[in-house]
Amino acid sequence: MCGITGWVAFERDLRREAGALAAMTATMACRGPDAGGTWVDPRGTAALGHRRLAVLDLAGSTQPMTLETPDGWVALTYSGEVYNYAELRAELRRRGHHFRTTGDTEVVLRGYVEWGDAVAERLNGMYAFAVWDGRTSALVLVRDRMGVKPLYYQSTSDGVVFGSEPKALLANPLADRAVRLDGLRELFAFVKTPGHAVWAGMREVRPGTVVTVGTRGTHERTYWSLETVEHRDDLETTTARVRDLLAEIVTRQLVADVPLGLLLSGGLDSSAVTAHAARELAGRGEKVHSFSVDFASQSESFVPDAARPTPDAPYVREVSAHVGTVHSEIVLDAAAMADPAVRRTVIAARDVPAGTGDTDVSLYLLFSAIRERSTVALSGESADEVFGGYHWHRSRDAQCSGTFPWMSPANGAPAGGQGRDGTVLRPELLELLDIPAYTRDRYAEAVAEVTHLPGDDEAARARRITSHLGITRFMRMLLDRKDRLSMAAGLEVRVPFCDHRLVEYVHNAPWAAKSFDGREKSLLRAATRELLPHSVATRVKSAYPSIQAVGYLSALCEQATELRSDRQHPVFDLISDRWLDRALRAPDAPGVRSGLERCLNLAAWLDLRRPRLLLT
Incomplete structure (x- = not known):
């Protein structure tokens, strides 16, 4: 896994x-702590930068990687993993290509030379890469189907700058750090609009898309989208297909020349991945290392709620013992969770003040601890979106509420439609943003992407829309969080449930199959039950853990009080000082903790990135 950047x-x-190229490349050092390199086209038209996290072919596969052809240079800067690279290398050899390295990077480069940007359709994996094609004087940007790996670009007066993260683009001397109203709307509406980058003028390469920049302008080509097809398999066949696919996917993703581990929460998703990995590695005479997160004294004093009815720790230990992993429990305390320096690191990693609170911090600390022992980890991320694991997958009221189902009051979202912690904003700014209208527009765009089958009734259409929105909107928010926070720690996290073949197959399976036993994720449960302890196979879904220690909220209040004393801080151009005063007087009131986190995140973002806010 790596960080890429460049300028044409x-x-x-x-x-x-x-x-300038060195400065842009340096911003990606956390994504690639092992090596770095730059390359400039002999004519000076294109410049590529790369930071490497070495996972395969440790001694070779340095980047940017170039290939001289009779018609000009072709150069690649690449981030990600292509899991079918061995098969593609064999095919390219049959076509006359000779390889000097053993990793997947050269396979992608020579695949592009052989097939052009159609190489994207042949890749199975998570990737984002840029090719400078000197034969045609064009830059080709490619992003994986599910959007696991990020990639951004921004047009200039005579070309383009690009990078794995916005910070790489912002390091260019031509960068404009402006954020317009739509950027703030995106932050507070709790949506992730494909192509949107928050920063004015900046674009995200859409998942499953090729962007080509040449002397005649910029062109997009979609090579993959989530399509609706008729599902013809019966339940038994469908379950078997899911079982076989998942086993094959996990096996593919165990390939690494560095230490590898498993993220294990004790829930169905991560336990299924862990069980498959442990079984495969046991066949090779190897043991797998697993990691979980918990909070100091929380298991003993755990307080259940609707999102987290059970603590993770007992289930984690049971799975580890059942499948035979070498397990490490990462225990975090309130002081570490509330550390302002960690908050700044998290905001710097994400480039924006995202509103997912303490889970961002704990994920970063978890990933940092894992990185001390492993370079690669497999995760159960995205199974809920694919298999229908959330409450809103089963709630007709949420599905028919006229908005994204996770934002529906029927799913427990606050009434009023102000999005994620929008009430912390100054009233006049909140009125100007009109988050409900922005959300309605984004929802209408998302729904318009969904195709239906001729025989679909109203219920089938609603469920198909819900699945589509979860995969193409909600899942991408979580994938972006996972990528930024893991790569900030120099850890590559792989996501087997994002294999496009599994996503396509399960998305099109009827709801009757996905819920045949009356539980969430019935298909996944049935396909993996034989691998898991009974308690885990039947466990009620429990969300990623959140710290409950009162010391964490106390620390937030102390930091917010200190922020409140600096009345000249630019954060008060955004947030309501009256809201903050009320929150500090009643910190236990509903929504206050997440609001305080949002205020502190905004303040850290303004200090770090110094955006030029265009609030008109």
């Missing part, structure tokens, strides 16, 4: 911009 300019000589 058709009217200037980038051989004179070595300092």
Whole structure:
């Protein structure tokens, strides 16, 4: 896993911009702590940067990687993993290609030379890469189907700058750190609009998309989208297909030349991945290392709620013993969770003040602890979106509420439609943003992407829309969080449930199959039951853990009080000082903790990134 960046300019000589390219590349050092490199086209039109996290072919596969052809140079800067690279290498060898490395990078480069941007359709994995094609003087940007790996770009007066994260683009001397109203709307509406990057003028390469930049302009081509097809398999066949697919996917994703571990929460999703991995590695005479997160004294004093009815720790231990992992429990305390330096690191990693509170911090600390022992980890992320694990997958009221189902009051979201912690904003700004209208527009766009089968009734259409929205909107928010926070720690996290073949197959399975036993994720439960302890196979879904220690809220209040004393801080151009005063007087009131986290995140973002806010 790596960080990539670059600059194409058709009217200037980038051989004179070595300092700018180095600065852009340096911002990706956390994504690639093992090595770095740059390359400039002999004509000075294109410049590529790369930071490497070495996972395969440790001694080779350095980047940017180049190939000289009779018609010009082709250069690649690549991030990700292509799990079918061995099969593709064999096919390319049959076509006359000779390889000098053993990893997947050269396979992608030579695959592009052989098939052009149609190489994307042949790749199975998570990836984002850029190819400078000197034969046609064009830059080709490619992103994986599910959007596991990020990639951003921004047009300039004579070309484009790009990078794995916005911070790489913002390091370019041409960068404008402006954030317009739509950028703030995206932050507070709790949506992730494909292509949107929050920063004005910046674009995200959409998942499953190729963006080509040449002298005649910029062009997009969609090579994959989530399509509706008729599902013809019966329940028994469907279950067997899911079982076989998942086993094959996990086996593919165990390939690494570095230490590998498993993220284990004791829930169905991560336990299924762990069980498959442990069985495969046992066949090779290896043991797998697993990791979980908990909070100091929380198991003993755990307080259940609707989202987390059971603590993770007992189930984690049972799975580890059942499948035979070497397990490490990462225990975090309130002081570490509330540390302002950690908050700043998290905001720097995400580039925006995302509103997912303490889970961002705990994930980063968990990933950092895992990185001390492993370079790669497999995760159960995205199974809920694919298999229908959330409450809103089963709630007709949430599905028919006219908004994203996770934002529906029927799913427990606050009434009023102000999105994620929008009430902390100044009233006049909140009125100007009109988050409900923004959300309605984004919802209408998302629903318009969904196709239906001729025989679908109203209920089938609603469930198909719900599945589509979860995969193409909600899941991408979580994938972005996972990528940024893991890569900030230099850890590669793989997501077997995001294999596009599994996603396509399960998305199109009827709801009757997905819920045949009256439980959430029936298909996954049936396909993996034989691998798991009975208690885990039947466990009620419990969300990723959140810290309950009172010391955490106390620390937030102390930090917010200190922030409140600095009345000149630019955060008060955004947040309501009256809301903050009320919150500090009643910190136990509903919604206050997440609101305080949002205020502190906004303040940290303004200090770190110094955006130019255009609030008109």
